[in-house]
Amino acid sequence: xxxxxxxxxxxxxxxxxxxxxxxxxxxxxxxxxxxxxxxxxxxxxxxxxxxxxxxxxxxxxxxxxxxxxxxxxxxxxxxxxxxxxxxxxxxxxxxxxxxxxxxxxxxxxxxxxxxxxxxxxxxxxxxxxxxxxxxxx
Numbered sequence: 001x002x003x004x005x006x007x008x009x010x011x012x013x014x015x016x017x018x019x020x021x022x023x024x025x026x027x028x029x030x031x032x033x034x035x036x037x038x039x040x041x042x043x044x045x046x047x048x049x050x051x052x053x054x055x056x057x058x059x060x061x062x063x064x065x066x067x068x069x070x071x072x073x074x075x076x077x078x079x080x081x082x083x084x085x086x087x088x089x090x091x092x093x094x095x096x097x098x099x100x101x102x103x104x105x106x107x108x109x110x111x112x113x114x115x116x117x118x119x120x121x122x123x124x125x126x127x128x129x130x131x132x133x134x135x136x137x
Contacts, residue, residue: 002027006034049076053093065093071100 001007001015006029008016018024018035025036050056050063052075057064066072066080071094073081083089083100090101115121115128 001029005029006031008032051075053095055080067092069100070094071096073097 004023005015022035024034054063069088070080087100089099119128
């Protein structure tokens with residue numbers, strides 16, 4: 001039998017097809033248990049294990065870093081894990097959930113230069129402006 005089919009009995013003239021979405025990994029399979037999920041088989045054969053912080057590209061031709069807001073602590077995984085809601089990573093290729101920081105804090109840390117005493121961040125965090133009369137920071 002060819003790839004995608006099997007035959008458990010001798011002397012048969014036809015092979016049995018694997019269920020939809022499944023295929024055998026080699027010719028000459030003798031049992032339905034030889035049928036594996038086609039996508040898993042494809043990933044196993046075609047995907048070089050990606051390092052932690054990376055995942056297989058669409059088409060499984062290589063690896064790409066997990067995007068901002070995701071991480072992957074283990075080597076050889078097929079997808080990245082999303083940060084908890086309201087959190088994001090600061091860079092691509094993050095390897096642990098501890099890389100996820102509160103989104104607003106990360107935005108302020110990256111975009112806001114620490115303001116001096118008596119000054120506060122402007123709307124949009126583009127710089128600092130002095131505190132108004134009767135206010136302090």
